[in-house]
Amino acid sequence: MLSHIFALFNHFVTQPAYNPSVQFDNVELVDRPWFPYLCTEVEHWQWNTAGDGHYNFWVVLSGDGYLTCDRETFRLKPGMFFIFSPHQRISANHFSGPRITRFSAHFQPVKSGNRVDLDTSFRLLGREALSVSTLRRRIDTLMRIAMRREDDPLLAEHLYQLICELCSGVEIASDVLLNPRVAEAMRIFREAPSTVESIDELARQVGVSRSHFDREFTRQVGQAPKQFLIHCKMIEAQRYLESSQMRVGEIAEALGYRDIYFFSRQFKQCCGLSPISYRKQIRAM
Incomplete structure (x- = not known):
């Protein structure tokens, strides 16, 4: 053999x-x-x-x-x-x-x-x-x-x-090497999503116009910057729910949300469960 x-x-x-x-x-x-x-x-x-x-x-x-x-x-x-x-x-x-x-x-x-x-x-x-x-x-x-x-x-x-x-x-x-500006935006989204107050501000931070940033980010990453940022925030939210005792409102605030209900709706759209249900499911495993 x-x-x-x-x-x-x-x-x-x-x-x-x-x-x-x-x-x-x-x-x-x-x-x-x-x-x-x-x-x-x-x-x-x-x-x-x-x-x-x-x-x-x-x-x-x-x-x-x-x-x-x-x-x-x-x-x-x-x-x-x-x-x-x-x-x-x-x-x-x-x-x-x-x-x-x-x-x-x-x-x-x-x-x-x-x-x-x-x-x-x-x-x-x-x-x-x-x-x-x-x-x-x-x-x-x-x-x-x-x-x-x-x-x-x-x-x-x-x-x-x-x-x-x-x-x-x-x-x-x-074709898979990302533009340095796109890579820097991804790093910020991934490492500190709560610090991104607006996509316009982030585009200025990396030195390009909003329209150019949207176009290049979407072309290279396959997802619009706003969608990518939401996804990164939801990943962070899952980690908070899995490994901390923070309340849902505290998690929302830590991720830059002013409205807990908007955060909860967005979490359910992305993850299929409300934050409370997600935490219960994790703890029951």
């Missing part, structure tokens, strides 16, 4: 001895057996890290979300991949739409049998594989190999081969 799996993997992955764009000739797996890791994240998933002491090969297999690294924000889509360097600051979020399914493998680069420190030019953010379906099959095969600890050398070899092919066969997915 395993021989069939390896043959299938080799059918989809060319086997370069060394790719000049990759400054190492193999990888050393880190955090076994927990990684490689494949999962579908929860609704409104968030991930924040100041970075670990290893490299992270990170692939989106399905879903919709956003990722920020090195002051650039990307709209995630299936087939995108990243290789994060040690200690990079990364944040990723899912707001709405299909949940994110991602693959992650922690590694250290190796050359001639020794760990190597890569120079800063080895930076892969927001690249896109040529074939999403082929990439999914390759990841599935990697995960099957990963189930057998005795096959770690083979797993490392195939992970390296996949990285080589992706590095040599793709271009940066420029």
